[in-house]
Structures are given as C-alpha cells and as structure tokens.
Amino acid sequence: MRIAYFSPLPPKHTGIATYSRHLAQALSAHAQIEFFDPQPGETGALDYAARPELLLSLHWYDALLYHFGNNPRHHLDMYRAFLLRPGVVVLHDIILYYLMAGLGRGGLLQEFLFNYGPLRLGEFFELERDCQNGDVLRYRQPQRYPLVKRILTVASGIIVHSETSARLVRSQGARCPVQVVPLLAYPPMLEPGAPTTRAQCRSELGIEPDELIIGCFGYNGPTKRLPIVFEAVARLRERLPCRVLVVGEADALNRDIAASGIADRVIRAGFVDDERFGALLRSIDILANLRFPSMGETSATLIQALACGIPSLVSNDAWFAELPDEAVRKIGVGPNEAAEVAAALLELGLDPARRAVIAEAGRAYVAEHCAPAAVARRYAEILAETARLEQIRRRRLGLEGLAQALPPAVPLGQASPTGALTQAAKSQADGPRSGLADERGAPLADDR
Incomplete structure (x- = not known):
C-alpha cells in the first residue's frame, strides 16, 4: 500500500509534527509512505505549495492521509490540497475555527455560511465585533464555531483519538466512517x-x-x-x-x-x-x-x-x-x-x-x-479498508480512469503557490461537477 502522508514535520514548532514522525516510522512496517509538507527543509517531503502540480499525481496512491490541527500556519495549505483531493483525515483538534480564520475574512465567511447557513449570518458580524481590531484570528471563543462541516462532508474517513471527539464529530454530521485510534507512545x-x-x-x-x-x-x-x-x-x-x-x-x-x-x-x-x-x-x-x-x-x-x-x-x-x-x-x-x-x-x-x-x-x-506497533496496525487497517471501498465505489460509478481524465487541478503559471491552490479549489467548486470531491459536495476557499 502506498500512502500520501500530509502533515507538518519536524523541526516545525507543533506537536503534530513530532507525532507524525513517530507514527510514520511505525506505519512504514505496513506501507510505503511519501511525505507532503510545504517548506519541508531537509525532511525530503514534497513541497506541494511551491509545486502544486504534485497534486496531480495523487491518484497513484492507495490512500491519502491528512493530519489536521487548528493552526493555519501549519495546516492552511494542507486544507486547500485536501479540498482538491480528499482522503482520510486525522482530526487532532475538533474545533478548527482558527484554521478557517486563516483563510481571511472572505474565506471564513464562506466556511461560516457552509456550516451554519444564511439565517445565522448575524452571528458572523457579532463574531467580527468581538475580535480585537476586527482580526478574525484573535477571536476569543473559538469553541462556539467548530467549522468542521466541510471536512466531515468531503473526507473519506475520519480518525480521532478519543470517544469524546468521536461523539462530537458524529454530532456535527460526519458522512463517513469515524474511527477512534489512541495516541501512540513515542518509542x-x-x-x-x-x-x-x-x-x-x-x-x-x-x-x-x-x-x-x-x-x-x-x-x-x-x-x-x-x-x-x-x-x-x-x-x-x-x-x-x-x-x-x-x-x-x-x-x-x-x-x-x-x-x-x-x-x-x-x-x-x-x-x-x-x-x-x-x-x-x-x-x-x-x-x-x-x-x-x-x-x-x-x-x-x-x-x-x-x-x-x-x-x-x-x-x-x-x-x-x-x-x-x-x-x-x-x-x-x-x-x-x-x-x-x-x-x-x-x-x-x-x-x-x-x-x-x-x-x-x-x-x-x-x-x-498506546503501543506504537498496535496503533500503526490500526491505521493500516483503516486506510486499507478505505482504499478497498473507494475502489468499489469507483467501479460502481464507472469512474475507472477518471483521475487521468480530470482537467488539470492547478492552473499553470500562477504567481503565488498558495494562490494557485486556492484558485484550483474554486475551479473545482464552481466548474463542472466531475470528480470524487465534487460528488461529496464541492468546497470553496478564499485566501483574501
């Protein structure tokens, strides 16, 4: 099994980077892993933000695994890539308000409307008034607005680390299997x-x-x-x-x-x-x-x-x-x-x-x-089963070979790598409804 592994990696200042390094080491006993991480330094990961054309190759992998936290500095480019090529998501945080706030006011507004609908638009303006200097990244009550519906709608599977998180995710309307896998202890x-x-x-x-x-x-x-x-x-x-x-x-x-x-x-x-x-x-x-x-x-x-x-x-x-x-x-x-x-x-x-x-x-x-071998084995089982179900779904829909037939996911010649990812996400959402992501509900993004 080949896994495209999206996550921040050391030496980035986030615990998810350290966790991913140890999980990937244990998971490598079950699969071939390729890392995707913007500004990868010396890790050898593929920098899909600088080279968004790398996302065109994702159909060759058996599974796509995305590790999401709440920090836009480490997860915003990953979110944009996920919107283009969904996969299995590990939710390290269930409240993703700050991640979505990293999209800017326009992007946050789109996510808010997708999650809560136009009838609650007044709450968005109240939210803005509660932010210091109108900066949506400085909102002090993020727990009021988890903003996870888009991910739960598009993902092919969700992994969380606790029963509490699983209940919260299911209550937010997850359309895919939700699995609980404990955190692993570092060897x-x-x-x-x-x-x-x-x-x-x-x-x-x-x-x-x-x-x-x-x-x-x-x-x-x-x-x-x-x-x-x-x-x-x-x-x-x-x-x-x-x-x-x-x-x-x-x-x-x-x-x-x-x-x-x-x-x-x-x-x-x-x-x-x-x-x-x-x-x-x-x-x-x-x-x-x-x-x-x-x-x-x-x-x-x-x-x-x-x-x-x-x-x-x-x-x-x-x-x-x-x-x-x-x-x-x-x-x-x-x-x-x-x-x-x-x-x-x-x-x-x-x-x-x-x-x-x-x-x-x-x-x-x-x-x-929390033994590393047992945790990695559970990840491998979930990813293999998700890949199997995806193959069945594609065959039923007559979509074999669809990946090769898809239009380019990223317009060439974009000046800004993150802008290219954003524009591709918009094209995927606004254009003809083809492709696996669209079938689950095409997402929007905005980096203004």
Missing part, C-alpha cells in the same frame, strides 16, 4: 531513562536533587491553564517548596508570572528539540497538563509522561475524563480549580509512594492502549 519514552541523564538535566537547570519540580510542556496557550498552576504554587509557598518548569512557547508568559508573584520559582526552557524535550520531561516530578475549555484535542505530551512514569494532573473534562482514575490525578473545572490543583500538588508532593502508584498505573495504561 524513546518507553525505554527506561538513565538516572544520570535525569541528574545531569536537573543540574544544568540549577535544580537540587531533592527539589520538587512541576512541569508544564507544549504550546502553553490560554486553554492550558498556566495561570491556575502558578496560583496554586503561590498558595503553597510556605507549605511545599517547589518550582515550575515551563517548556515550550507560551502566550503572555511574562505577564502571568508577574501576576502570580512566583517569578523566583519559574524555570523557562522555551521551545526545544525532541531529544531535549524528552530529557526535560524525565527531569520533572509531576506534570501539570490541564486543559479547558477543550477543543476536542488529546495530549501527546501526557501520553509520553505516562509512558515514562511521570504522575500527572489533568482536567476532568473531555478526553482527559476518559482516562482511568488511577492513572492520573483529575482536577475539576470551575471556580475552585486553583484550590484543587494546590491540594493535589500538596498530596503528591509530600507522598512519593502515592506518586509511584499513579506512575505505575499510567505506564500500564500506555502499554495496553
């Missing part, structure tokens, strides 16, 4: 960590051997509840000597640290490569992995923490609520959140034996559900 995190590496890493950060370290990892946006963690640590200043290690980029981090009054207890590592990320993760004692409100996402960082035996705090909401109670320490969302976090940190911080019990349960959960 390096399944191996025992060397005590000397942990000690060296802590020493480099100025951490004493017996000092309690709470870790916050990944892109720490507003939903990651970082101010709540800071407030909880501030409450424990006299009762639990500890510090917070923040790894990754963060919105308004300086402001949040200053407001909490614990600047002396925060260690900042910024964005790091995968090897350093793993070393830092092993150096902490407790992971704070809060998430609210949920965008339908899961957390690869949490899976890696559980894999290497780091007891973790999670919000008792969405996918995190599905995890076994014994494998994580769940925190309620609401007005008492900071107090609950403080109580949990005090409980675990003063009781190493309790931390060890949770750590062992976390390892057991990952071993049962």
